[in-house]
Amino acid sequence: EADIYQTPRYLVIGTGKKITLECSQTMGHDKMYWYQQDPGMELHLIHYSYGVNSTEKGDLSSESTVSRIRTEHFPLTLESARPSHTSQYLCASSKGGGNTIYFGEGSWLTVV
Amino acid sequence: SQKIEQNSEALNIQEGKTATLTCNYTNYSPAYLQWYRQDPGRGPVFLLLIRENEKEKRKERLKVTFDTTLKQSLFHITASQPADSATYLCALVPTGGFKTIFGAGTRLFVKA
Numbered sequence: 001e002a003d004i005y006q007t008p009r010y011l012v013i014g015t016g017k018k019i020t021l022e023c024s025q026t027m028g029h030d031k032m033y034w035y036q037q038d039p040g041m042e043l044h045l046i047h048y049s050y051g052v053n054s055t056e057k058g059d060l061s062s063e064s065t066v067s068r069i070r071t072e073h074f075p076l077t078l079e080s081a082r083p084s085h086t087s088q089y090l091c092a093s094s095k096g097g098g099n100t101i102y103f104g105e106g107s108w109l110t111v112v
Numbered sequence: 113s114q115k116i117e118q119n120s121e122a123l124n125i126q127e128g129k130t131a132t133l134t135c136n137y138t139n140y141s142p143a144y145l146q147w148y149r150q151d152p153g154r155g156p157v158f159l160l161l162i163r164e165n166e167k168e169k170r171k172e173r174l175k176v177t178f179d180t181t182l183k184q185s186l187f188h189i190t191a192s193q194p195a196d197s198a199t200y201l202c203a204l205v206p207t208g209g210f211k212t213i214f215g216a217g218t219r220l221f222v223k224a
Contacts, residue, residue: 035214042116042216043156043201059211090155100146101203101212103155 135202
């Protein structure tokens with residue numbers, strides 16, 4: 001059982017609002033990731049972190065930003081949400097690069 | 113271009129039969145290949161990892177093969193059960209790479 005938690009699980013917000021999706025893991029993993037996944041489609045890496053104070057953009061361009069101030073915490077922020085941001089956002093972590101990735105349950109974001 | 117291809121059509125099989133899912137990749141040299149299970153609305157869960165120098169890996173009713181010449185991995189579920197119904201994702205980590213790249217997955221339905 002993976003110890004990685006995301007909140008909120010479901011969120012409906014209006015266009016232009018600022019939102020933060022929270023992600024925490026209790027496994028002490030140094031690597032953390034955010035993936036975006038539309039229904040029936042592949043996972044796209046949008047952000048990753050090697051460790052505290054390290055963040056990198058992933059393969060899919062995203063208007064979101066992330067921070068990694070503590071090992072266990074990797075929040076994702078959208079300053080001004082748009083309907084195109086409607087998707088599922090999955091947080092994940094791993095002990096090292098290339099190893100098993102543990103996923104959270106996901107946050108479903110709908111921007112109206 | 114680099115691609116991971118999984119059969120986009122759902123696989124429907126009868127309970128008790130063996131399910132076989134295919135993962136093909138192009139323009140990658142994977143160090144590892146992984147299989148994950150994803151249930152609707154949930155995050156993926158790791159099942160098996162196979163390394164480039166391994167031909168076959170087993171875990172209970174699951175078996176994975178890896179053919180680097182064909183650039184293909186096969187994922188088998190023997191004695192399938194309705195509870196095995198889910199989407200199965202193939203993922204690889206390129207040699208010398210850090211990021212895990214996911215396929216879009218194949219949906220499996222096992223009928224009682």
